[in-house]
Amino acid sequence: MSNVQKVAVVTGAASGIGRGIAERFAEDGAKVVIADLDEPTAQEVASSIGENAVAVACNVTDEASVEAAVGLAVERFGRLDVMVNNAGILQISPVVETDVNDWDRMFNVNVRGMFLGCKAAAKRLIEQDEGGVIINAASGAGRHGVGMLSHYCATKACAISLTQSLALELAPHKIRVNAYAPGHIMTPMWDDIWEPYAQRVGKTVEEIKEIFLATIPWGRYGEPSDVAPGISWLCTDDAAYITGQTIGINGGEWLH
Numbered sequence: 545m546s547n548v549q550k551v552a553v554v555t556g557a558a559s560g561i562g563r564g565i566a567e568r569f570a571e572d573g574a575k576v577v578i579a580d581l582d583e584p585t586a587q588e589v590a591s592s593i594g595e596n597a598v599a600v601a602c603n604v605t606d607e608a609s610v611e612a613a614v615g616l617a618v619e620r621f622g623r624l625d626v627m628v629n630n631a632g633i634l635q636i637s638p639v640v641e642t643d644v645n646d647w648d649r650m651f652n653v654n655v656r657g658m659f660l661g662c663k664a665a666a667k668r669l670i671e672q673d674e675g676g677v678i679i680n681a682a683s684g685a686g687r688h689g690v691g692m693l694s695h696y697c698a699t700k701a702c703a704i705s706l707t708q709s710l711a712l713e714l715a716p717h718k719i720r721v722n723a724y725a726p727g728h729i730m731t732p733m734w735d736d737i738w739e740p741y742a743q744r745v746g747k748t749v750e751e752i753k754e755i756f757l758a759t760i761p762w763g764r765y766g767e768p769s770d771v772a773p774g775i776s777w778l779c780t781d782d783a784a785y786i787t788g789q790t791i792g793i794n795g796g797e798w799l800h
């Protein structure tokens with residue numbers, strides 16, 4: 545089955561990769577809930593997509609808020625087929641300067657938020673008893689340590705682990721659980737990272753961009769449109785035998 549007529553919730557869909565996934569789902573003919581902390585931008589994204597999209601203010605760290613986003617999918621479009629737990633945050637911070645509040649914020653959004661999204665979706669999908677798909681945003685940084693990103697990397701390793709455990713647990717319900725591990729995808733997330741990172745290592749932003757680019761065999765940075773088609777495909781029945789996997793989408797930057 546293609547994604548036509550499927551109903552999806554995408555968290556963090558007001559920006560970057562989440563927006564790209566939501567727009568691709570809508571192009572596929574799916575209905576999509578644009579769930580994001582940034583409600584005005586979520587509304588703009590939903591309006592630009594049209595009648596196949598609806599926006600909702602959603603804080604993924606709050607269980608009631610996540611349940612409401614799934615509830616809206618059911619209320620507006622009659623069911624849930626796909627949950628994409630994409631919302632996430634990134635911060636440059638050497639470990640000795642990382643405040644416990646920074647650590648907790650990172651884990652609250654990237655791990656607790658993902659757990660709550662998986663839980664709300666699994667409850668609904670089990671109730672429907674027709675299978676379904678859950679997709680989580682991991683990262684190459686969940687497989688490889690990166691200096692000054694220790695808390696971020698740790699959360700993304702959690703994303704890979706959570707994906708594996710839930711794939712096993714939910715397989716009897718025919719719910720597939722996979723993750724994507726993007727490399728360097730040019731989104732607003734990077735806007736706040738280039739400058740502090742360059743300063744920390746004593747280089748200019750242009751020099752840092754050149755250094756990172758040299759690590760990508762494909763020879764360019766990625767765009768959300770490089771990620772979205774793979775996610776779309778993972779939701780189709782062509783991917784029916786794929787579960788528990790974390791798929792790298794990175795121009796060859798990391799091979800494992």
Ligand SMILES: NC(=O)c1ccc[n+]([C@@H]2O[C@H](COP(=O)([O-])OP(=O)(O)OC[C@H]3O[C@@H](n4cnc5c(N)ncnc54)[C@H](O)[C@@H]3O)[C@@H](O)[C@H]2O)c1
Binds near residue numbers: 579631731
């Ligand atoms: N861009 C990359 O290079 C890259 C690489 C690897 C992994 N990722 C992961 O992909 C996902 C999307 O990243 P992006 O680059 O598109 O980021 P982005 O900053 O462009 O978008 C993130 C979105 O998440 C929303 N958000 C943040 N906190 C939220 C919360 N508590 N509740 C609901 N929404 C919240 C933001 O408002 C924003 O719209 C993240 O999980 C990120 O860690 C990105």
